[in-house]
Amino acid sequence: MFPMTDTQHNWLEAEPSAAIEPDAVLRVDVGGYEGPLDLLLDLARKQKVDLAQISVLALAEQYLAFIETVRKQRIEIAADYLVMAAWLAYLKSRLMVPQQADDDEPTGEEMAALLQFRLARLEAMREAAARLMNRPRFGRDVFARGMPEPVSITRHSLWEADLYQLLRAYAAQRERAIPAEYAPVQRTVWALQEARDILERLIGQNFEWVALDTYLAHYLGEPQERATVLASTFSASLELVRLGQVELRQSEAFAPLLLRRRKADVD
Amino acid sequence: MGEPFDTSDEPELHARNLRVLEALLFASAEPVDLKDVQPFLSEAADVGALALELQAAYAGRGVNLVQRGDKWAFRTAEDLNFLLRREETDSRPLSRAALETLAMIAYHQPVTRAEIEELRGVSISRGTLDVLMEAGWIRMRGRRRTPGRPVTYGTTEGFLDHFGLETLADLPGLEELKGAGLLSSRLPTSFQIPLPHDGELREDEDPLDPDDQGELEGSLLDEARGED
């Protein structure tokens, strides 16, 4: 597969298990293990035989003894380890007590095989990891081109703009920049008071119905003043009606407005 | 360019295609997808055959053409490693947990976090998967169609490249592990031994949503995605 050179380094052996001698096991900090399977695998290795041939019973007993010792030392043990301990205690009992005929539970042998399988698989994965890490690795043993020649992508932006947009942009800006000069057009506006004075004067003491337009004929000659004259005098006439000085009448929409002095006022 | 049936041109075209492929592969530090080379070759060129020819031409030289998943790259010859070896720039070695987890994912993919935990007999800290994601070696493949829809993990092309593997079939000891029945996630009950699989999603996997954050921190996820 790959040359086992002297640079071979066992990535996985460095830590706790290497330090553990068979009788040193009991002094080992449980925290050094990566879980109960790791602990079991380490204990199994101490049997110095192929995992397939280990005595699962002996292994279970060693594990239980280890946990018992650790507990006596009042070292806190993670729940995982206790779950495994309970399972192994059960396994032990299954292995030692003959199987009942009507027992649907897995046999002790099946449980032992499952444990062996799990241990073998974990060990196999550890070995696989070590072999992976010892392969000629990129960036350490094998290298890419040191001076890659990157593809340079020249991006051309095709900006969308046409002459009309350009001219409109120009004209709009220039117009915006023109100083706004306010030269308000002088317009004749009939103030309300003014309209009222004129109206009162025109009506005088006339108690006959006369169209408003007739009173204003003189003033409506100028077209640009027509609107303001009409609007102001109409408003003024309403005011005079409110004050009870004038009466106002219109026979239908858009018909001439008729006015007269209110008689009751003449005392 | 290329009249595919103009035989008079062919040797010349072929030589040119080889040169173009060589130039593009040589220019890149990253493995190159041959599909990306095709547009620069003559019309009917068989880019796969060209790559094999180039690979043969470089066999035994100081630089080799290697396949990494679907991509190809020039790399220094493996056997020169004793001369070229550099100390790892990132001197922080991978933790045992990370190494084991990587091996589990490589050999058992697609695999869920719970399955890895079952294999190791211990729970995985979030940091462990993060480190492997960050290295660009593993990726989230999809979600398993089982209750809880757990994320499935697999390896990346960066993984193949880093460990010098053409395909997952080159994983060391794969055949022995398969023979020993150690690639199954349970006690072997059938004769069907699953093989690691980094291809298309399997039947029991759903694709990840584009914004699926998986079980990881967003930032790491983004980096990991960048590798794909």
Add this chain to the structure above:
Amino acid sequence: MGEPFDTSDEPELHARNLRVLEALLFASAEPVDLKDVQPFLSEAADVGALALELQAAYAGRGVNLVQRGDKWAFRTAEDLNFLLRREETDSRPLSRAALETLAMIAYHQPVTRAEIEELRGVSISRGTLDVLMEAGWIRMRGRRRTPGRPVTYGTTEGFLDHFGLETLADLPGLEELKGAGLLSSRLPTSFQIPLPHDGELREDEDPLDPDDQGELEGSLLDEARGED
């Protein structure tokens, strides 16, 4: 290692030396001084001769071994350089700010940035001028002979080309803009539209020094220059 005159070893040693040199040249992040390769070769190896041999082996291929001063490096064959340069085009509408700035420059050139800002009544972001430079529509003409020596801008031939103008004189004047309804008819009598000038430098303009970076980023400037 290397007994230089042990002829039985020589072909093998020679091949190995070539491979090592090839790998080192390939993996190096910068051009390699052959002196630095010597320690990796067999004792009496003539590294110069090896380099020449390797150079000959790569002649005519997609990648060549080239000498740069005293150093050596692999480079893509010159005739294949086009493979490393891709051009991509995308089109997008010009922003209003860019359009207005362009219009100001077109009509008022030669014009300085400060003058454009005064005319527009708002400041111009650097990005706006950059975009117009990048589009190849404006250029720096020179520097105005006033305090601060501000850069004067004008339009390019690319501008005329894009907007379908034969010369700048084709830009519509005051009456035409009014006629097109783009300017209202009620303008102050003082309102004028300048005659744009894109010819020789004016009396109040100094030429740019060849290395004048103007007010722009170097990189963009280079691109802009490339367009001229």
